[in-house]
Amino acid sequence: MAKTVVVIPTYNEIGSIAGVTQRVLAAEPGVEVLIVDDNSPDGTGQLADDLAADDIRIHVIHRTEKNGLGAAYAAGFRWALQRDYDFVVEMDADGSHQPEELPRLTALLRDGADMAIGTRWIPGGVIKNWPAYRKLISRSGTAYARIMLQSKLHDLTSGYRGFRADSLRTIDFGTVNSQGYCFQIELAWLFERSGGTIGEFPITFVERAEGVSKMSTGIVVEALAKVTSWGLASMVGRAPEPLRLPAARSTP
Template sequence: MPLAAGEVLVVLPTYNERASLASVVAGIRAHEPGARILIVDDDSPDGTGAAADELAAADAHVAVHHRSGKLGLGSAYVHGFGTAERGGYRFVVSMDSDGSHRPEDLPALLAAARSGAGLVIGTRWIPGGRIVNWPLIRRWISRGGTGFARAVLGSQLHDLTSGFRVIELAWLRRIDLDALDSQGYGFQVETAWRLEQLGCPIAEVPITFVERADGRSKMTLGIVLEAFGNVVRWGWRARRGRGTAR
């Protein structure tokens, strides 16, 4: 069943998130009752797709799009962004489905968007932001990755790799989504940096990031290396006067 039009579409990419998905959806419905939720499942072998179908059957605010394989986080968000555009939504939310992004933080992000920010980033590395249950090495990787991207790209943003965001569709239309080929951290860095270069008004709202209690992280060495290589390439091109050209 297609989603009815609304103001806010929350996009939840899933791959093996059966254990956490229902609680995340329930939290979104409790804290932002008017939002519609789109679950984009990449043919999860643990039955996440079937669990998502059950949630959609019980709630008209929830829909599921099934994809034929593990096509990646970035392409899942692009799919969701396209759905938001076609559905006439004003805002699209990107959010993890593993419980690391707390639904109770969503109203503050949406308040900033409704106040005029074209991009709102749920930020861990500003006063008021914090991380729960992350080992020190994960903190170093995250902060180091953001610091490296900021330096190479000349960005002023404090948490370029955060995936908890609200984007106004009027600004998202200015990005060529078909030209975005990054996944994971790289996708988050790329979209934020391109909007920053376009002069998009950006707000960073402190959030509490909670390490997932169930399942396994999707972060791989390949995703980290992809992000590193892309950041270097984008920074090099920008310094040669070619802006955000690929």
């Protein structure tokens, strides 16, 4: 059985993190959880410690400041890659991603995918409780990124995704400098340009019921600016060098 860790960044998610964590642990045998808390003032970090004290499958990293989703994931990935996990998974803490869909994600990794993405914008994908303008913004942003980056992926910003650990080790996180949701775009683009195998599967995305969204104008501006910059650099042959991914292999 492949050993899997689900990395969950948190900032003020005290209302949802316990439920999401328990659902993850119930979703697949052998899975573990790493909570990466950015010094949440609402007590999320302390709750995470309490959860970890009660269950050896739960681990916690405390960061001293809130400096972006990308940095939180990079810290979680480094922690995971220092240990003997086969798969490393990303998931939001707010309940928008359904832990019960985790077995479908890891199945793609076991079949040899370097990266698996839970996708909203393919047949079977469902979004619940989003107004029409949110869907329009998300789809428009995804379409723009696909055009600029010449990507075939259908949901570049999805935060429900997983990686084979040996493929994730090829990334120098010191060169991945996106801090907001653009981190998701950059990571997917690196894998795609490297010719890695990427599997997509449809997910049900549910708008958060607890807490406040972390999306901001600054995050949107960062994504647009970086996608435009990468796209133009790629057109003139100055895009970053692709990753050197290991040969794919099946995992029990």
